[in-house]
Amino acid sequence: MSNWIEVGQLEEIPKQGSRVIKTNDFNIAVFRTVNDEVFAVKDACPHKQGQLSQGIVHDKKVTCPLHNWTISLESGEALGPDEGCTNVFMAKVESGLVLIDLG
Amino acid sequence: MKEKLVMIGNGMAGMRTIEELLKIAPDMYDITVFGDEPYGNYNRILLSPVLAGEKTIDDIMLNTMDWYEENNIKLHAGKRVNEINRIARTVISEDGTVEEYDRLLIATGSKPFIIPVPGHDKDGVIAFRDINDVDIMLDATKNHKHATVIGGGLLGLEAANGMMQHGMKVTVVHLVDTLMERQMDSVSGKMLKNSLQEKGMDFRMEAQTAEITGNGRVSGIKFADGTSIETDLVVMAVGIRPNIELAQKAGLHCERGIVVNDTLQTYDPRIYSVGECVQHRGDTYGLVAPLFEMVKVCANHLAQMGIGLYEGSVTSTKLKVTGIDLFSAGDFIGDESTEEMVMQDATSGLYKKLVLKDNKLIGAVLYGDTKEGAWYFQLMRSGQDISDMRDKLLFGESHLGDSGHGGDHILTMSDDTEICGCNGVCKGDIVQAITSEGLFTLDEVRAHTKASASCGSCTGLVEQILESTLGSDYETPEAKPICQCTDHTHEEVREAIRERKLTSINDVRRSLNWKTQDGCPACRMSLNYYVQSAWHNEAQDDPQSRFINERAHANIQKDGRYSVIPRMWGGMTTPDELRAIANVAEKYEIKDVHLTGGQRIGLYGVEKEVLPKIWKDLNDAGMVSGHAYGKAMRTVKTCVGKQWCRFGTQDSTALGIKLEELTWASWMPHKFKLAVSGCPRNCAEATIKDFGVVCVDSGYELHIGGNGGIKVRATDLLCNVATEEVMEYCGAFIQYYREDAHYLERTAPWVERIGFSQIEDMIVKNEEKRKYYNKRFLEAQKISQVDPWKERATGGVAPHEFASIKVVSL
Structure with missing residues (x-):
């Protein structure tokens, strides 16, 4: 079941950056890439729960600020020799508005 | 439609080119590979350990048949190409297979030279080049007793050692009186011969083979002096010749090898060539490291990125005979224009010879203890001036005053020794990854194991493991690129x-x-x-x-909260400041208040969105950001100096405050710390700071390049000044460091890399330069000295950084 919610305007998220959506249980990081694609993942690195929203965004990846794990924003999976996965939420932009599917 | 790339020669250099190409331009070509041997690609250099029974064929496979399939590469294994038609742009193999090409890569390698003496074509006379030769030797060890190796070079000795491991009696025949004369001088050559004799190897030195005798199969060798020996197997290891027949037949210009330019193109620009078959600027190469340098450039040009030139290589050698440590590189013989440093200890079996020219290292031979080989090799390739370390050069890098990781010897470490403390990687993990994954470079080891991928302090150890595991295969990068996004340094x-x-x-x-x-x-x-x-x-x-810390102007902690550390100029504070800090701590329920190493007070466990509020309160009390989070000037540590101390010679506190006012809010390649001590007792620990001042009765001693971090390094004394010219020297030194050091390079390794005398020349001896750098520093500071806390607390800068975009209740 899908449950699309409005997050805000694309302009509110810096290019190559991220903003945080707070929920009761956990935070979701919404990312905007250099090419204005948007992605949303649970704001917790599979390694030590570092806040991915605070990482450096490059290509469709983010590097966690705590120990440099790099996470694919498309799959939520850790890249390279690291193994682990964080939850991914569907995200899209419609007429400048960012939406994510809380499922 | 994709262009067609055909490669002839399924060996290490060729396949490495294809791998590099796939990395940077994966979909550019349809790729076809022809190989003589009926296997995938294997690491030819590790054939010696296979012969010695230390490794198996499976261990040394680099690309299995499956790999070719997975990467959509058409492999013709076991098909020998016998014609290149440059007009039709086709390649034709013995069995009539025809493949068209848009670009062709010739990587036919070399073939062993067989001395054309009578009897050289008898059964039981072989070379040492491929898996087939190894199989014949291993077979012979089962059915025969005595083998002879002609050629006492690297490969010959490895072959002899391998067969000896299987219980054969082996004689090595060598034309001159020094073994491995292309890599060794006569002293180390003799030491090597003695060690091998002790292991049971026989030698016939200065012996010229005249005839190989026997009835159908070899049974003996006759020498030019009339003597002879009996033998059941002859292995010729007298050198290699570039395999150029095919290229010659196709009309490509060849001399000793296929002649290529700096972009690895032959005289036909559609045809590239790499590896042992090429001749570049007059040189041919028979070791793996230079081939890999060629490969990088060639792949780059095939991918049409058009950058990078191959400009030749300096090579080094390590003998892969267990129990014998030998390393040589560059010009280790020397001539009238060179000088040498020699250390010889026959009892311990140690020999070291370094050849120097114009204060640069140009060659080295190490016997018995080769752990410094990689370092010497690096010095040779970088062409670094060694005048500053002449007195310690011969003793190695670990004697350069490095009390951190110095002295660690990789060969004596057990497999469970932890190498990378950040990521918990042991020596055994790294060795395992290198051999099973076929890794050759530091980047590859990092990608597979994470060793040295965090703080980087174990990089040297990882490089040593690579070197000792791979021997001469190890690819020491001449100049390291910034990262994998570029080839530029x-x-x-x-x-x-x-x-x-x-x-x-x-x-x-x-x-x-x-x-x-x-x-x-x-x-x-x-x-x-x-x-x-x-x-x-x-x-x-x-x-x-x-990095987030510099974006948020606070230090991220392990739980995602932040720390706040206000500046305390020169380590001085006031009751008002302390009251403001106490108020903030209470108001925002800050759990931990801690005294930092830089004479300040840190508040820990602050939620990000609260940061601007705390900053405002602190700003209101006159405090500003302490930059405790950045690659920036951090603090100036001081003692109380002559104001209070009975030993103080100058007002160190006041000077510290002035220095902090001069340098605060400056971005640096890495963190940067200062200290001022009021007397030589040095209570402010100025001699482990990036810039330290020790006050003396006559003025100020200025110290640079100290570090109390991963590797402790005491400062070098830059100079003494009488007055507060200190400020000018400090500004100039900082600016020179800022404009010259690599990003993330602290002053300590920077001083060691460029040499102290270079800094002395620039800052002390050259007044004009000093003034120039100081002026640039002051200009930059005018722009940079804005309190980042104030900008964000009340100035409206980057509000998005400290607020969530939305709150949802689920």
Whole structure:
């Protein structure tokens, strides 16, 4: 079941950056890439729960600020020799508005 | 339609080119490979350990048949190409297979030279080149007793040692009186011969083979002096010749090898060539490391990226005979224009010879203890001036006053020794990854194991493991690129930024053909620093290319909360400041208040959105950001000096405050700390700071390049000054460091890399330069000295950084 919610305007998220959506249980990081694609993942690195929203965004990846794990924003999976996965939420932009599917 | 790339020769150099090409341009070509041998690609250099029974064929396979299939490469294994038709642009193999090409890569390698003496074609006379030769030797060890190796070079000795391991009696026949004379001088050659004799190897030195005798199969060798020996097997290991027949037949210009230019193109620009078959600037190569340097350039040009030139290689050698440590590189013989340093200890079996020219290391032979080989090799390749370390050079890097990791010897470490403390990687894990995954470079080891991928302090150890595991295969990068997004080094990038006036990260990436669209954290942070350091007036900061701490102006902690550390000028504070800190701690329920190592007070466990509020309260009490989070000037530590101390010679506290006022809010390649001590008792520990002042009765001693971090390093004394010229020296030193050091290079390794005398020349001896750098520092500071806390607490800068975009209840 899908449950699309409005997050805000694309302009509110810096290019190559991220903003945080707070929920009761956990935070979701919404990312905007250099090419204005948007992605949303649970704001917790599979390694030590570092806040991915605070990482450096490059290509469709983010590097966690705590120990440099790099996470694919498309799959939520850790890249390279690291193994682990964080939850991914569907995200899209419609007429400048960012939406994510809380499922 | 995709262009067709055909490669002839399924060996290490050729396949490495294909792998590099697949990495940078995966979909560019339809690729077809022809190979003589009926296998995938294997690591030919490790045939010696296979012969010695230390490794199996499976261990040394680099690309299995499956790999070719997975990468959509058509492999014709076991098909020998016998014609290249350059007009029709086709390649034809013995069995009539025809493949068309748009580009052709010839990597036919070399073939062993067989001395054309009578009897050289008898059964039981072989070379040492491929798996088949190894099989014949292993077979012989089962059915025969006595083998002879003709040629006492690297390969010959490895073959002899291998067969000896299987219980054969082996004689080595050598034409001159020094073994491995291309890699060894006569002293080390004799030491090697003695060790091998002790292991049971026989030698016939200065012996010229005249005839191989026997009835059908070999049974003996006759020498030119009339003597003879009996033998059941003859292995010829007298050298290799570039395999150029095919290229010659196709009309490509060949001399000793296939002649190529600096982009590895033959005289036919559609045809490239790499590896042992080529001749480049008059040289041919028979070791793996230079081939890999060629390969990088060739792959780059095949991918039409058009950057990189191959300009020849300096090579080093390590003998892969267990129990014998030998290393040689460069010109180790020398001539009238060179000088040498020698250390010889026959009892311990140690010999070291270094050859120097114009204060640069140009050659080295090490016997018995080779752990410094990689370091010497690096010195040779970088062409570093060694005048500053002459007295310690012979004793090695671990004697250069390095009390951190110095003295660690990789060979004596057990497999469960932890090498990378950040990621918990042991020596055994690294060795395992190198051999089973076929790794050759530091980057590859990092990608597979994470060893040295965090703080980097174990990089040297990982390089040593690579070197000792791979021997001469190890690819020491001549100059390391910034990251995998480019082939350019830090120096090249900085020079381009200056020369071409590049003022943004995007400009740099465009101008230097970056391989990735928006880079990676490593290059983004470096470039953001470099453009601003070169063009402080024009360059724009890119916050998204800064680490979170510098973006949020606070230090992220392990649970995602932050720390707040206000500046305390020169380590002095007041009741009002303390009251403000106490108030903030109570008001925002800050759990931990801690005294830092830099004479300040840290507040820990602050939620990010609260940061601007705390900053406002602290600003109101007159306090500003302490930059405890950045690659920046951190603190100036002081003692109370002559104001209070009975030993104090100068007012160290006041000087510390002035220095902090001069230098605060300056971005650096790495963190930067200062200290001022009021007397030589040095209570402020100025001699382990990046810039330290020790007050003496006559004035001030200025110290540079100290570090209390990963590797402890005491400072070098830069000079003494009588008055408060201290400020000018400090500004100049900082600016020179800022404009010269690599990003993330602290002053300690920087001083060691460029040499102390270089800094002394620039800052002490050359007044004009000193004034120039100081002036640039002051100009940059005018722009930079703005309190980042105030900008964010009340100035409306980057509000998005401290607020969530939405709150949802689920």
